[in-house]
Every structure is written in C-alpha cells, then in structure tokens.
Amino acid sequence: MMTRRWDEDEELLDDLAAAMRDVDPTAQRVAAAAEGLYSWRTVDQELFLASLSFDSSAHATSPVRGDAGDARVLVFDAAPLSVELEVTADRITGQIIPPSPGEIVVEAESGPPVRLTADEHGFFVVTGLPTGRIRVRCDTTTSRVVTDWVVL
Amino acid sequence: MEDDESPITTLVAAAADGNARAWSEIVARYSPLLVGVIRRFRLSNAEVEDVAQTVWLRAVEHLAELREARAIPQWIIVTARREALRQVTMARRAQPHDPLDPGWSASLQTSVDPDDRLIYAERHDALLAGLAELPDRQRELILLLIANPPLTYEEIHRRTGIPIGSIGPTRKRALERLRRTEPIATHRDAGAEPVRSGGDRRDDATLG
Numbered sequence: 001m002m003t004r005r006w007d008e009d010e011e012l013l014d015d016l017a018a019a020m021r022d023v024d025p026t027a028q029r030v031a032a033a034a035e036g037l038y039s040w041r042t043v044d045q046e047l048f049l050a051s052l053s054f055d056s057s058a059h060a061t062s063p064v065r066g067d068a069g070d071a072r073v074l075v076f077d078a079a080p081l082s083v084e085l086e087v088t089a090d091r092i093t094g095q096i097i098p099p100s101p102g103e104i105v106v107e108a109e110s111g112p113p114v115r116l117t118a119d120e121h122g123f124f125v126v127t128g129l130p131t132g133r134i135r136v137r138c139d140t141t142t143s144r145v146v147t148d149w150v151v152l
Numbered sequence: 153m154e155d156d157e158s159p160i161t162t163l164v165a166a167a168a169d170g171n172a173r174a175w176s177e178i179v180a181r182y183s184p185l186l187v188g189v190i191r192r193f194r195l196s197n198a199e200v201e202d203v204a205q206t207v208w209l210r211a212v213e214h215l216a217e218l219r220e221a222r223a224i225p226q227w228i229i230v231t232a233r234r235e236a237l238r239q240v241t242m243a244r245r246a247q248p249h250d251p252l253d254p255g256w257s258a259s260l261q262t263s264v265d266p267d268d269r270l271i272y273a274e275r276h277d278a279l280l281a282g283l284a285e286l287p288d289r290q291r292e293l294i295l296l297l298i299a300n301p302p303l304t305y306e307e308i309h310r311r312t313g314i315p316i317g318s319i320g321p322t323r324k325r326a327l328e329r330l331r332r333t334e335p336i337a338t339h340r341d342a343g344a345e346p347v348r349s350g351g352d353r354r355d356d357a358t359l360g
Contacts, residue, residue, distance in 0.1 A: 003342050004275060009327050016283065017298035019276040023187040030201055031183040034208040038175040041212045049213055057242050133206060149209045
C-alpha cells in the first residue's frame with residue numbers, strides 16, 4: 001500500500017473519512033460492548049497473569065478439534081508456574097507445571113464458575129466444554145495465577 | 153488555550169488504577185483501529201466483533217504494560233492480528249480448503265516487522281491510531297468534520313460550542329496536531345524519498 005504525505009488538509013480529511021467509513025458502525029458497537037469488560041479486571045496485586053504462549057490451533061496443520069483422540073493444546077506461562085490445557089470435544093484436561101496440587105476455578109464469561117481440585121501431580125479434568133471465552137485460576141500453596149482469556 | 157497534550161497516557165494510568173470511565177474512553181478511541189485491523193482477515197461481521205471483544209478482554213488485564221502511549225496501537229495491532237488469525241484458522245480447519253485459493257492464503261498473512269518496530273504501512277491504521285491520541289476537543293471536531301452525511305458549521309457549533317468563525321482555524325490546528333502524532337508521522341516518513349544534496353553526491357565512478 002502506497003504511503004501518503006497528507007500535506008493537504010482536504011486529502012487528510014478525505015482519507016480519515018474513508019478509514020472511519022470502513023469500520024463504522026461496527027466500531028461503535030464494539031466500543032459499547034467493551035465497556036462492560038472492565039468488570040473482569042483483576043485487582044489482586046499478588047495474582048500473576050499467565051499469558052497464552054502456545055496454541056496448537058494456531059497452526060493450520062493441527063488436527064481438527066473434536067476428532068477422537070485429537071486435542072487442542074494451550075499453554076499459559078506465568079513466573080511461578082505454567083498451566084497446560086488439552087481441549088477435546090467433551091472435556092478439558094489440565095496440568096499445573098511444575099506439578100503441584102491446587103484449587104482450580106474455570107471462569108466463563110457467562111454462567112457460574114466451575115471449581116475443582118488439581119491432584120498431587122497437578123492434574124485436573126473439566127468434564128463438559130464451556131462455550132465461548134474462558135480463563136483458569138490456579139491457587140497453589142505458594143502462588144495464585146489466572147490465565148489470559150481464551151476462546152474455546 | 154488549546155490543550156495540546158495527548159490524554160492517552162493519563163487515561164491508561166487511570167484505567168489501570170480503577171477508573172472505569174477512563175477505560176470507556178480508551179475503547180471508544182481505539183475500537184476503530186481495532187476493527188480496521190481485524191477486518192483485513194476474512195471473517196464474518198459476527199466474528200469481527202467477537203475477535204474484538206477477545207482483544208479488549210485481554211487488554212483489561214494488560215493495562216499496566218501499556219503505560220507508554222506509543223505501546224497501545226502496537227499492542228492492539230499485534231494482538232488483533234494474532235486473534236483474528238486464530239479465528240480464521242479454527243474456522244477453516246472445519247472445512248476443506250483449497251491452498252491455491254488466494255483468499256485462503258491472504259487470510260493467513262501476518263506481516264510482522266522484523267525489527268519489532270511497528271511501521272504504519274497500512275494507511276488506515278496510521279490514520280485511526282493518530283486520531284485516537286488527539287486531545288479531546290480536536291478529536292471531537294475532526295469526527296464531526298468527517299461525519300456522513302456532512303454537518304454544517306452551524307451544526308458543529310451547536311454541538312461543540314466552538315464559535316463558527318473559529319472552526320476553520322481549530323480544524324487547521326487539529327490536522328497539524330494529527331500530522332505530528334507518532335503513527336502518522338511514521339507513515340509519512342516511511343514514504344519519504346532519501347534526500348540527496350548536490351555537494352555529497354556519490355556516483356558509481358567514485359565508489360571503490
């Protein structure tokens with residue numbers, strides 16, 4: 001795409017108008033919907049955010065989620081620990097790495113949170129797949145972590 | 153006296169500190185840029201809005217990293233591309249695809265600048281990112297000036313309180329301010345020809 005200098009006011013305004021025309025009214029709807037997302041903000045100073053560092057579905061050659069035996073793998077990294085999730089058609093199998101027991105909460109954007117416990121190897125299983133966006137909280141004896149939101 | 157300061161750094165700090173109205177202002181200012189980036193991928197309208205929500209949901213938790221004003225458009229563009237690509241890939245995997253179909257490969261494109269600096273190659277990204285960081289009154293005026301259908305200066309005066317005779321000069325100042333924003337200045341510089349002065353011209357004859 002060729003660059004422009006926009007030395008002329010009219011040219012600059014015309015291009016701005018075109019840029020806004022391309023995104024309205026969607027942009028306004030997006031902004032209105034995004035206001036409510038602020039309530040999801042984590043205020044806890046001692047909570048670590050685990051960022052999504054790997055997603056097998058981002059690679060086009062990965063198996064289709066839902067086929068028997070094929071899983072989507074997600075890895076979230078925080079300073080104290082990582083969380084790995086294996087997502088299949090009917091369940092999420094998770095592990096805290098390095099292995100450690102802990103309390104797990106799976107939060108979905110709508111619907112009640114799901115609470116479970118990770119065993120001494122850090123394993124936990126969520127039966128039944130939430131739809132839409134989820135994030136996972138892990139409380140071990142030494143640290144508290146929440147993952148990035150991810151779309152299932 | 154027109155306030156020339158970009159409000160973005162203050163808004164992000166306030167939002168990181170618990171101010172919900174600051175957050176609303178941020179999403180209002182940057183949703184046009186966000187939607188523009190996502191639109192470049194082949195997604196339905198519903199998917200575009202969904203990907204946008206995912207990006208904003210991430211942003212809520214990453215506010216502390218975005219304290220520097222110039223970091224925000226970069227973060228939005230990189231995150232939006234990544235999430236849009238994820239959406240495209242997940243949708244495509246459920247259907248057979250033709251690798252020779254140009255639409256398929258176009259949807260997989262993620263151009264990441266090798267220097268890790270974001271060059272505003274996309275004209276509209278530069279414009280929307282620049283507009284997002286203007287001071288309140290200037291941004292408001294520009295939005296009204298580009299409204300469709302067009303508003304009269306009388307109507308603009310009614311909505312903003314700017315005296316009709318001042319609209320022209322304020323418009324000029326706002327556009328000059330817009331050209332100085334980093335996204336737009338960067339885009340303008342990217343297209344600039346290298347300057348060659350007569351005194352130090354090198355030609356093939358003088359090169360070793």
